[in-house]
Amino acid sequence: MAERIRVLVAKPGLDGHDRGAKVVASALRDAGMEVIYTGLHQTPEMIANAAVQEDVDVVAMSILSGAHMTMFPRVLELLKEKGLDDVVVTGGGIIPKEDMEKLVAMGVDRLFGPGTDTRDIAAYITDAVASKRGGR
Amino acid sequence: MTDLKKAREAWEKKTAGSARQRDALFTSISGEEVNPIYTPEDVADLDYMEKLGFPGEFPYTRGVRHNMYRGRLWTMRQFSGFGTAEDSNARYKFLLAHGQTGLSVAFDMPTIMGYDSDHERSQGEVGVCGVAIDSLRDMEVLFDGIPLDKVSTSMTINAPAAILLALYVCVGEKQGVSSKELRGTIQNDLLKEYIAQKSWIFPPKPSMRIITDIMEYCAEEVPQWNTISISGYHIREAGSTALQELAFTLADGFAYVEAGIEAGMDVDTFAPRLSYFFNSHMDFFEEIAKFRAARRIWAKDMRDKYGAKDPRSWLLRFHTQTAGCSLTAQQPYNNIVRTALEALAGVLGGTQSLHTNSMDETLALPSEEAVHVALRTQQVIAHESGVPNVIDPLGGSYYVEALTDKMEAGCREYFRKIEELGGVIPAIEKGFFQRDIAKAAFRYQRELEEKKRIVVGVNDLVDEGEEVKIDLLRIGPEVEERQKKVVARVRGERDGEAVEKALKGLKAAAEGDDNLMPHFLDCCRAYVTEGEMIGVLRDVFGEYREPPTYW
Numbered sequence: 001m002a003e004r005i006r007v008l009v010a011k012p013g014l015d016g017h018d019r020g021a022k023v024v025a026s027a028l029r030d031a032g033m034e035v036i037y038t039g040l041h042q043t044p045e046m047i048a049n050a051a052v053q054e055d056v057d058v059v060a061m062s063i064l065s066g067a068h069m070t071m072f073p074r075v076l077e078l079l080k081e082k083g084l085d086d087v088v089v090t091g092g093g094i095i096p097k098e099d100m101e102k103l104v105a106m107g108v109d110r111l112f113g114p115g116t117d118t119r120d121i122a123a124y125i126t127d128a129v130a131s132k133r134g135g136r
Numbered sequence: 137m138t139d140l141k142k143a144r145e146a147w148e149k150k151t152a153g154s155a156r157q158r159d160a161l162f163t164s165i166s167g168e169e170v171n172p173i174y175t176p177e178d179v180a181d182l183d184y185m186e187k188l189g190f191p192g193e194f195p196y197t198r199g200v201r202h203n204m205y206r207g208r209l210w211t212m213r214q215f216s217g218f219g220t221a222e223d224s225n226a227r228y229k230f231l232l233a234h235g236q237t238g239l240s241v242a243f244d245m246p247t248i249m250g251y252d253s254d255h256e257r258s259q260g261e262v263g264v265c266g267v268a269i270d271s272l273r274d275m276e277v278l279f280d281g282i283p284l285d286k287v288s289t290s291m292t293i294n295a296p297a298a299i300l301l302a303l304y305v306c307v308g309e310k311q312g313v314s315s316k317e318l319r320g321t322i323q324n325d326l327l328k329e330y331i332a333q334k335s336w337i338f339p340p341k342p343s344m345r346i347i348t349d350i351m352e353y354c355a356e357e358v359p360q361w362n363t364i365s366i367s368g369y370h371i372r373e374a375g376s377t378a379l380q381e382l383a384f385t386l387a388d389g390f391a392y393v394e395a396g397i398e399a400g401m402d403v404d405t406f407a408p409r410l411s412y413f414f415n416s417h418m419d420f421f422e423e424i425a426k427f428r429a430a431r432r433i434w435a436k437d438m439r440d441k442y443g444a445k446d447p448r449s450w451l452l453r454f455h456t457q458t459a460g461c462s463l464t465a466q467q468p469y470n471n472i473v474r475t476a477l478e479a480l481a482g483v484l485g486g487t488q489s490l491h492t493n494s495m496d497e498t499l500a501l502p503s504e505e506a507v508h509v510a511l512r513t514q515q516v517i518a519h520e521s522g523v524p525n526v527i528d529p530l531g532g533s534y535y536v537e538a539l540t541d542k543m544e545a546g547c548r549e550y551f552r553k554i555e556e557l558g559g560v561i562p563a564i565e566k567g568f569f570q571r572d573i574a575k576a577a578f579r580y581q582r583e584l585e586e587k588k589r590i591v592v593g594v595n596d597l598v599d600e601g602e603e604v605k606i607d608l609l610r611i612g613p614e615v616e617e618r619q620k621k622v623v624a625r626v627r628g629e630r631d632g633e634a635v636e637k638a639l640k641g642l643k644a645a646a647e648g649d650d651n652l653m654p655h656f657l658d659c660c661r662a663y664v665t666e667g668e669m670i671g672v673l674r675d676v677f678g679e680y681r682e683p684p685t686y687w
Binding site: 009014037041069074094096097 | 593608
């Protein structure tokens with residue numbers, strides 16, 4: 001039987017808009033995942049450290065402040081430095097499609113914009129984690 | 137009345153069997169059941185003079201001014217700001233040239249959270265969701281060519297509000313405009329930060345101290361200034377229902393009244409300058425009822441509970457912003473329609489000033505084209521719809537009056553709950569508001585996913601494989617580089633001794649009881665940066681931390 005999927009839901013940077021992060025956290029918990037919510041105002045370092053400490057399968061970040069092109073790449077870099085290559089990196093917020101494409105090209109696994117059905121996020125995470133675990 | 141009751145029962149009986157029912161929720165967006173029809177039965181105890189009165193008279197249900205929009209239209213005040221002060225100054229001039237009648241400043245996250253643009257925590261955030269303001273130099277540029285005796289300015293700033301107000305006063309000084317002539321608002325509503333917007337710095341007690349210092353200072357020196365914009369907008373955006381928005385916002389408002397009284401001020405010296413800020417969401421009539429109920433509740437309690445004698449203390453004046461959270465990233469042109477309906481609800485609700493969202497805001501900050509349409513939306517309502525020609529035209533509607541009464545009753549029920557918890561700040565500490573808001577947000581999301589509630593283009597009437605082609609506003613990393621150089625230059629060119637002296641004075645005042653405003657002014661005049669001032673206060677007051685619960 002597969003281990004429960006552990007998801008770190010994080011709010012990077014100074015952005016205080018946490019409605020989306022909390023809704024997603026609740027939905028993933030209801031979908032049977034173990035959710036760790038970092039709370040607000042996390043630096044990329046704090047997020048990467050939490051990912052290590054909590055031994056998560058997924059890092060899911062929510063950014064509505066426009067700082068996504070700095071935050072996502074920095075977290076990716078730090079996760080790599082810490083040897084967390086297998087962690088699924090996902091997230092959402094106010095991110096134009098063009099920027100989503102750039103971030104995915106940089107190594108973010110998938111991003112979900114406004115209007116996303118949380119069941120799609122849960123389904124995606126389940127598949128993505130299974131693939132990564134299968135690859136080990 | 138019994139004839140009417142009989143007639144209604146007969147009508148219901150006749151139509152019951154044959155009536156088809158759409159597969160939809162017949163509830164407001166807030167989940168309140170609505171009846172198919174409202175009649176005089178639903179407003180049987182409506183005493184016109186007691187519940188409605190005339191506009192400009194207690195209890196102000198129909199409007200705060202006796203002539204409302206016949207005297208003067210609401211202020212068209214688009215919330216705006218991005219990049220550096222030069223960039224935003226240009227956008228403000230564009231908006232003023234296109235008929236906007238008041239300014240509203242959006243600051244970037246570093247400014248909001250009290251960090252200078254070159255601080256480590258500001259990386260990636262400078263100028264991206266608002267304008268970067270580090271010192272008086274930036275403020276002077278922001279209002280370059282804009283006479284402060286001719287415009288009113290609202291500034292959406294909370295923890296550092298005293299600093300932005302001081303900077304504005306200093307710009308006025310440089311322009312030769314006395315602080316007594318300045319008109320505007322600072323949001324300065326920390327209670328709702330802990331509840332919803334989350335852009336706090338210090339814990340509640342020092343935050344309230346700063347707020348009462350501002351109230352005291354402005355009563356004397358900036359008498360035309362609205363010292364707080366007691367906000368429901370953000371509470372709603374965080375996911376609350378309309379009733380929660382109404383109740384939590386008014387509870388905050390009364391908490392500020394109590395704080396002012398506790399600080400030794402006569403309620404009539406500061407209450408006339410408290411103002412409000414509400415959301416206008418998609419359920420048309422629910423929003424209108426909410427605005428009317430707000431006015432009535434505030435008037436009654438200010439007069440009867442807090443003993444305010446000046447009628448200006450009984451007036452709930454408010455700004456409205458159409459609901460950002462109702463907009464979609466899918467088929468963004470539909471947002472123009474949503475914003476128009478929400479704006480109309482605000483006008484029918486008697487708002488004093490209005491911001492209409494741009495249709496591309498689910499993707500980026502407003503482009504020039506999009507904000508042009510948003511502004512024109514207000515102007516079409518103003519000049520073409522006929523709505524502003526009659527005061528409170530929905531007054532007397534069986535539905536609207538019944539709904540207004542229901543909102544008031546529900547609000548007072550919430551007031552009781554909050555009292556039981558010990559008041560607003562204890563309730564915040566217990567997570568009361570935050571939990572209700574998170575649960576309402578989750579419930580709404582579930583409704584959408586189960587298709588109990590439809591959002592066009594998102595969970596129904598979807599355009600598969602949609603390609604959104606809009607020219608979005610882009611703010612590049614060069615903004616941060618530019619601003620870092622500016623703040624470095626300001627630090628290099630100023631009088632270091634004056635800076636040190638001013639900061640020392642600020643620290644001493646913070647540690648004691650003196651009003652902080654004169655010290656903020658001294659700092660601003662010496663080109664102390666915002667981050668430096670907040671840094672000193674962080675040391676004295678500490679920082680607020682919220683437990684990471686998501687319910």
